[in-house]
Amino acid sequence: MKDNLFKGVIAYPITPFDDNGQVNIPLFKRLVERLVISGSHAIAPLGSTGVLPYLSDEEKEAVTEATIQQVSGRVPTLVGVSNLTTEKTIYHARFAEKSGATAVMIIPMSYWKLTDDEIVDHYDAVASKISIPIMAYNNPATSGVDMSPALLKRLLEIPNVTMIKESTGDIQRMHHLRKELGEGVAFYNGSNPLALAAFSAGATGWCTAAPNLIPELNIALYNAIQQNDLETAQSLFYQQVDLLKFIVAKGLPRAVKAGLHLLGEDGGTLRSPLKPLTEGETEELKHILLRIPEKSHLDHLFI
Amino acid sequence: MKDNLFKGVIAYPITPFDDNGQVNIPLFKRLVERLVISGSHAIAPLGSTGVLPYLSDEEKEAVTEATIQQVSGRVPTLVGVSNLTTEKTIYHARFAEKSGATAVMIIPMSYWKLTDDEIVDHYDAVASKISIPIMAYNNPATSGVDMSPALLKRLLEIPNVTMIKESTGDIQRMHHLRKELGEGVAFYNGSNPLALAAFSAGATGWCTAAPNLIPELNIALYNAIQQNDLETAQSLFYQQVDLLKFIVAKGLPRAVKAGLHLLGEDGGTLRSPLKPLTEGETEELKHILLRIPEKSHLDHLFI
Amino acid sequence: MKDNLFKGVIAYPITPFDDNGQVNIPLFKRLVERLVISGSHAIAPLGSTGVLPYLSDEEKEAVTEATIQQVSGRVPTLVGVSNLTTEKTIYHARFAEKSGATAVMIIPMSYWKLTDDEIVDHYDAVASKISIPIMAYNNPATSGVDMSPALLKRLLEIPNVTMIKESTGDIQRMHHLRKELGEGVAFYNGSNPLALAAFSAGATGWCTAAPNLIPELNIALYNAIQQNDLETAQSLFYQQVDLLKFIVAKGLPRAVKAGLHLLGEDGGTLRSPLKPLTEGETEELKHILLRIPEKSHLDHLFI
Amino acid sequence: MKDNLFKGVIAYPITPFDDNGQVNIPLFKRLVERLVISGSHAIAPLGSTGVLPYLSDEEKEAVTEATIQQVSGRVPTLVGVSNLTTEKTIYHARFAEKSGATAVMIIPMSYWKLTDDEIVDHYDAVASKISIPIMAYNNPATSGVDMSPALLKRLLEIPNVTMIKESTGDIQRMHHLRKELGEGVAFYNGSNPLALAAFSAGATGWCTAAPNLIPELNIALYNAIQQNDLETAQSLFYQQVDLLKFIVAKGLPRAVKAGLHLLGEDGGTLRSPLKPLTEGETEELKHILLRIPEKSHLDHLFI
Known part of the structure; x- marks a missing residue:
């Protein structure tokens, strides 16, 4: 069995911008700190939540270094x-390793839909240039390519590709992965509304931006699963599912930023063309948060 | 809360034909008896598994009466x-009630895609003519119309529409149902590969043809869920998921009939244009069955 | 090259019902007569427009006989x-032949998705029992099965399967058919909004319910194509496309019946669960008709 | 009516790389020259064919300048x-204008699916910073967002957004555009296999990489349409449709480069992770080219 450095709730910070549209590194560090002290089991900067594709090389490097510095070894990091x-993927993977990242996450971005051989060679080329583990990430909605279980199996033959993150939103895909890859291979759920179903199906961890807003519920769900207590897990899931669906539907950076503001936290600005939630959407989010037991006492904080 | 007469494993018998293409009622009764004595919690004739749409009115009536006679009150029946x-739906619903069915199941068959108002009026017209409960069944793949949670909510306002069967195969739909309809409304899972995820999400029962082949595993899965033992449920699910996927992929009547034959049971013939599984498919099914612990001792039975 | 008995505008009558929900044969004959005298090149009863699947065997037989009697050889009939x-398909095909139909149309209705072999055997079994030609009809939206060009090629090897009707709504499918099947095989377009594109791609005919409402425009479009006058065809198409889209979107039987009423014609009633267009939809249809040059003088007729 | 600077065959050059993975500008200029002298009505660098998203800012600038220099005003350019x-879109739009581009093409790239308001503001921000016309480009397959005809209508209210390129591959969308936007607004087809259907529907131009390989057929198709000769257009289309489908299915940069090589032209290398066509695919392309009348004499050139 391959070692799995990651389990439980893997938290994705947003990348906040200042009023001039520049990345606000001090604020980013504060947001990372919130995730660590709220009990997240790992920190994953520069994901979709962190608007990776909208950043320049220099900004990516600054965010990478800020994460590792702030986390300071308390939990693993997944960059x-x-x-x-x-070529650019190799460049950033080497930078992450040199900066002290525990592992890197790679999705096969595809403007032109990649063939299976192109994808294998892409991962292979990057893997050969670094020594830390790679989490291969399947999310056809953002990458434009759907990696079949058979392809993922090929990727896992590359020595340091050790983990699979699956975000198709189809629970049957996870069953397939478990059957195809065997119990020894860790798979991670990247679809928030599938959190309960994925843990029920045996997912090792949950990659999520939700701990920016409701870390207690996210972690409690994982703990209930660890304790083999499905009833409690189900109850906890239904307390948070509306929020999970909302943040996915509205786009994670927009929704997390709006939620932080509602909770009295600074989430910075968004980079154009992304715009804040509308007033109506913000109101909807407020009501979703207020219906969550652990947040209802925060009523006075809300605008 | 509306009373729920059905829970657990709701078993769907196939409708067997003889060599002249006529429904074989004595054989049908034997197949129903197998389902009852193997511990199924209810019997549901004339579903998709029972090739309802391929039968004449007289055949449907004979199957209805044979079921109720054979079950003889040991478990509830869902016709x-x-x-x-x-008009025809009313006719058959009244026949089922008169014959002693516990409840009826109705899917809004749609050659012409029905509007929401047409669907509500359709259920309303039938409901007003019978006193037994109705399970409303959503399965866009066979009915051609996808009933939204909002529409299902409207249907539940009709007094004797008390249960929802959901077969879109999307687990998020079940979360939505639970949140929209409240815990008081029972929902049933009709997608075999979703069995674990649906029970995890709170489904009251599982509508399935699988007990024709692997009743022990189906019922054990339900029991593990009842005992709040997710680990055991997960293990049991992964033992049966390959079979569940196979019977869905190949068509339930074809696959169940082939499986019965492999297990040494008579499943009769199929009605044209449906044809038996090919040799290769039958071989695949045999291997799936042999990998199931409880079936492996049956090796000698297999052809 | 196989002989093609059909070309141009193949008109589909609706099946009208009386106030007791019974098929109104005298009215049906009047509607068929309208189609013949308006210049349609063929009459096709018992299609989707004619709500075939909602009729009893006796009703289907009455409609078949009424069509052939009324058309009386003036144009070919496609039943x-x-x-x-x-078994039932054979029964009705033989009845149509005996009644004098020019050809029959067969779609592989599929409650259980049929395999390619099942479909070939189904057509073969029917074809061997009749001598008149068969039009094989592909419409995954209503039949539940999408026949690939390769499968259609297999069907065309059956001697009296001589024509293909294609209703996927994807013009590229027609290009594929033309390339795969060769210029010798006639293909017919069954997707109304694709009328111009399909004729441009070389379709031999257009299977449509539109001549119930706008026969002049339908036939003029075909004539422009015959005269190799694309500009005129384009102009005629844009005059009718809104109506073509509307009748498809609302369901052909509902929309045609409403349109007949707006034009001062009796279209009878619909069979439950189908209901008439709403008032708003009827108003929308009225405005679409009034924007059509040839109908605008009918303003006084409209309610 | 807004002025349309572009009509006919708008040719997309590939961006060739040298053996070190750098853009080969001299070779790029030769490829542009081929397109101009073969009769293309406009040149459009830095499209999907030109692997725009895989290039650095400096490379984009070099390609822009090389195009304008090489074309030298003989036909319009669309960058x-x-x-x-x-911010970056504005940067490159201003660079293109300053370099002498006739117009720019903008697709709303969307890692995070953009809202309609975000898209309008994005175009508005860019449009306000340049004076040359903008072609708004809808291609959900690559951009991740499908701009509705209603949204495109809003974009056309921005003064220098004057043209629409549509690549959904759905001919009905073009009918809708023509009806919604009126005859005054030029729309361009970006889906190669839809070339005949789109011209039949009234498209002003065809945005295509095909002139890299078969310029004579592409231009002849346009000319036949201009002469209102549908029969000839149809015949010409069926001569080229296999190639059009092939280059789309395999990815334009890969397929064009392979085709150039087969025709004895240098197409340079691809940038990783893109890889050349496999041997089998190249063989398939060779046979497609050899079946095209105008290419069959090139047999001796082929490897």
Whole structure:
């Protein structure tokens, strides 16, 4: 069995911008700190939540270094280094390793839909240039390519590709992965509304931006599963599912930023063309948060 | 809360034909008896598994009466009475009630995609003509119409529409149902590969043809869920998921009939244009069955 | 090259019902007569427009005989005989032939998705029992099965399967058919909004319910294509496309009946669960008709 | 009516790389020259064919300047300037204008699916910073967002957004555009296999990479349409449709480069992770080219 450094709730910070549209590194560090002290089991900067594709090389490097510095070894770090070209992916993967990342996450970004051989060679080229583990990430909605279980199996033959993150939103895909890859291979759920179903199906961890807003519920769900207590897990899931669906439907960076503001936290600005939630959407989010037991006492904080 | 007469494993018998293409009622009764004595919690004739739409009115009536006679009150019965026209649906629903069915199941068959108002009026017209409960069944793949949670909510306002069967195969739909309809409304899972996820999400029962082949595993899965033992449920699910996927992929009547034959049971013939599984498919099914612990001792039975 | 008995505008009458829900044969004959005298090149009863699947065997027979009697050889007839079971399809195909139909149309109705072999055997079984030609009809939206060009090629090897009707709504499918099947095989377009594109791609005919409402425009479009006058064809198409889209979106029987009423014609009633267009939809249809040059003088007729 | 600077065959050059993975500008200029002298009505660098998203800012600038220098005013130029962020899109649009581009093409790239308001503001921000016309480009397959005809209508209210390129591959969308936007607004087809259907529907131009390989057929098709000769257009279309489908299915940069090589032209290398066609695919392309009348004499050139 391959070692799995990651389990439980893997938290994705947003990348906040200042009023001039520049990445606000001090604020980013504060947001990372919130995730660590709220009990997240790992920190994953530069994911979709962190608007990776909208950042320049220098900004990606600054975010990588800020994460590792702030986390300071308290939990493992999983740095997103995906890029359209192989050369750039290698560049960022090496930077992450040199900076002290525990592992890197790579999705096969595809403007032109990649063939299976192109994908295998892409991962292989990157893997050969670093020594830390790689989490291969399947999310056809953002990458434009759907990696079949058979392809993922090929990727796992590359020595340091050790983990699979699956975000198709189809629970049957996870059953398939478990059957195809065997119990020894860790798979991670990246679809928030599938959190309960994926843990029920045996997922090792949950990659999520939700701990920016409701870390207690996210972690309690994982703990209930660990304790083999399905009833409690189900009850906890239904307390948070509306929020999970909302943040996915509205786009994670927009929704998390709006939620932070509602909770009295600074989430910075968004980079154009992304715009804040509308007033109506913000109101909807407020009501979703207020219906969550652990948040209802925060009523006075809300605008 | 509305009373729920059905829970657990709701077993769907196939409708066997003889060599002249006529329904074989004595054989049908034997197949129903197998389902009852193997511990199924209810019997549901004239579903998709029972090739309802391929039968004449007289055949449907004979199957209805044979079921109720054979079950003889040991478990509840849920009789399929769906028809393209409202008039015929009423006719069969009344026949089922008169014959002693516990409840009827109705899917809004739609050659022409029905509007929400047409669907509500259709259920309303049938419901007003019978006193037994109705399970409303959503399965866009066979009915051609996808009933939204909002529409299902409207249907539940009809007094004797008390249960929802959901077969979109999307677990998020079940979360939505639970949140929209409240815990008081029972929902049933009709998608075999979703068995674990649906029970985890709170489904009251599982409508399935699988007990024709692997009743022990189906019932054990339900029991593990009842005992709040997710680990055991997960293990049991992974033992049966390959079979569940196979019978869905190949068509339930074809696959169940082939499986019965492999297990040394008579499943009769199929009605044209349906044809038996190919040799290769039958071989695949045999291997799936042999990998199931409880079936492996049956090796000698297999052809 | 196989002989093609059909070309141009193949008109589909609706099946009208009386106030007791019974088929109104005298009214049906009047509607068929309208189609013939308006210049339609063929008459096709018992299609989707004619709500074939909602009719009893006796009703289908009455409609078949009424069509052939009324048309009286002035144009060819194409009678729908599709049924879920092979036995019933044979029964109705033989009845159509005996009654004098020019050809029959068969779609592989599929409650259980049929395999390619099942479909070939189904057509073969029917074809061997009749001598008149068969039009094989592909419409995954209503039949539940999408026949690939390769499968259609297999069907065309059956001697009296001589024509293909294609209703996927994807123009690229027609290009594929033309390339795969060769210029010798006639293909017919069954997707109304694709009328111009399909004729441009070389379709031999257009299977449509539109001549119930706008026969002049339908036939003029075909004539422009025959005269190799694309500009005129384009202009005529854009005059009718809103109506074509509307009748498809709302369901052909509902929309045609409403349109007949707006034009001062009796279209009878619909069979439950189908209901008439809403007032708003009827108003929308009225405005679409009034924007059509040839109908605008009918303003006084409209309610 | 807004002025349309573009009509006919708008040719997309590939961006060739040298053996070190750098853009080969001299070779690019030769490829542009081929397109101009073969009769293309406009040149459009930095499209999907030109692998825009895989290039650095400096490379985009070099390609822009090389195009304008090489074309030297003989035909208009349409430069792709799309970028995930608004700021970068403005940057490249201004560069294109300053360099002498006739117009720019912008697709709303969307890692995070953009709202309609975000898209309008994005175009508005760019449009306000340049004076040359903008072609708004809808291609959900690559951009991740499908711009509705209603949204496109809003974009056309921005003064220098004057043209629409549509690549959904659905001919009905073009009918809708023509009806919604009126005859005054030019729409361009970006789906190669839809070339005949789109021209039949009234498209002003065809945005295509095919002139890299078969310019004579592409231009002849346009000319036949201009002469209102549908029969000839149909015949010409069926001569080229296999090639059009092939280059789309395999990815334009890969397929064009392979085709150039087969025709004895240098197409340079691809940038990783993109890889050349496999041997089998190249063989398939060779046979497709050899079946095209105008290419069959090139047999001796082929490897």
